[in-house]
Amino acid sequence: MQFLTSNKMADIVPNFFEQLDKKISQIEDKGSMIDLAKGNPDQPTPEFIIESLKKAVDLKTNHGYTPFNGKQNFLDAIARYYQRIYNIEIETKSEILTFNGSVIGISAIPQVILNPGDYVITTDPCYPEYYTAVSLAGGKLYQLPLTRQNHYLPDLSKIPHEIVKQAKILLLNYPNNPTGATATEEFFKQAIEFGKKNKILVVNDFAYAAIAYDQRPVSLLQIEGAKDYAVELNTLSKTYDMAGWRVGYVLGNESVVTALKKYHSHVYSTIFGAIQDAAVAGLDSDQEAVNHIRDTYQKRRDVLVAGLRNLGWDVEEPQGAFFVWIKTPAEYGGQKFAELILKQANVVVAPGIGFGPSGKNYIRLSLTHDEKILKEVIKRFSVLEY
Known part of the structure; x- marks a missing residue:
């Protein structure tokens, strides 16, 4: 038997990032695929925090x-x-x-x-x-x-x-x-x-x-x-x-x-x-680990923004977070351009429409990959045909 759900469930839109995950799961060539769609940090948790957890696990009061x-x-x-x-x-x-x-x-x-x-x-x-x-x-x-x-x-x-x-x-x-x-x-x-x-x-x-x-x-x-x-x-x-x-x-x-x-x-x-x-x-730490994380993203931002500008893309330098918000070519909306990028470059980006109507002519790229991979992204983008 299939039960009817509440009216409020009908108003819930599918989770945008879950939908991106489903799209990625359908990609055949995952070996060369680069995912710039999501904001999942790629750097490890600082070791001193991990060590603190290991000690705290043994405390009875935490059980x-x-x-x-x-x-x-x-x-x-x-x-x-x-x-x-x-x-x-x-x-x-x-x-x-x-x-x-x-x-x-x-x-x-x-x-x-x-x-x-x-x-x-x-x-x-x-x-x-x-x-x-x-x-x-x-x-x-x-x-x-x-x-x-x-x-x-x-x-x-x-x-x-x-x-x-x-x-x-x-x-x-x-x-x-x-x-x-x-x-x-x-x-x-x-x-x-x-x-x-x-x-x-x-x-x-x-x-x-x-x-x-x-x-x-x-x-x-x-x-x-x-x-x-x-x-x-x-x-x-x-x-x-x-x-x-x-x-x-x-x-x-x-x-x-x-x-x-x-x-x-x-x-x-x-x-x-x-x-x-x-x-x-x-x-309570001295925040040096935080500074390292931030500086890593800043280096990546500088690499990606400079590379995309060299390709003639309309890119502004983000001042915060770890995303680059990019206006798509005039003849493309964000959804269509994201599909072109996936097809020709095997790079997944987030179409801006997922963040609201004003994002329809934008795509969002994540900085959660190292500089070597971001340079490879730029190389792939340099041969896009559109």
Whole structure:
């Protein structure tokens, strides 16, 4: 018997990255295929974090259930980290909640804030999971286009008044996936002022907090008064190459964190205690490993951008994250150009349409391969016929 599923399941679009995986699985010549579509870090987790995990696994205290909100040593380490890196004071008992990866926070925040029909304002393009998170909460999405002319920052003054009246969340993501843009302090000030004026929660998905190339990215919580109107999601996935470890957290506004704790205690599990102990080692370290990871991506960025520009491609240099956002030739949309690249060069890239309508004439390339492979990509692209 085939059971009917709920109406909300009909509104869920297929996972964009799962669809890319399926496409890759169908490729016959996988031996020479190069995957530049996904953002899965290729560098190993720093050895001192791995060693910390090995020791923590032997601790009996880590063999049982851990506290729902996170082990106290992990919460304290997060607070120390934000104090040291961003000069922000965080109250561990009321302003932090840990997750099995920050994507859980992306899903949970709409659940605890939205009523059916409420709007979330975000950008176009955006991280694809925002669509599903809002849909599952019964909300609606209003998207502001990101343009090169505006440095891929949304113009908050362009939001219609009727949308503002129905909005509960402004969801941002800087450093930005997929454009590689970073937010300025001035823009974040505008965002907090917007939230204050309209009683709207401001959220920054800070997944690429440590991956920026010219200067350290601004934390939304560095803005004066931000904790009254905002929360920030963060993760160890990109910062310490710990994507498979599933360690993330949210911090900021006490009332929102309190609601998330209540929700989280019913629908999600806790993080294995040994992994939390290893995360402490990363957060409390001198961050030299983080600098090495960032510098590696910067070298790759410089190689790929320079090579593509030499081919005459319209490429901007990303300021953050580890993606290159590329406008396709005028006669091609992103989907069609991605298919051409796969067919002629056996390179998988992400079509920009997967990130929103404004991405239809773009493709996204990932920097999660070493310079030798990126040079091979450039070589293959040099003989494309289009």
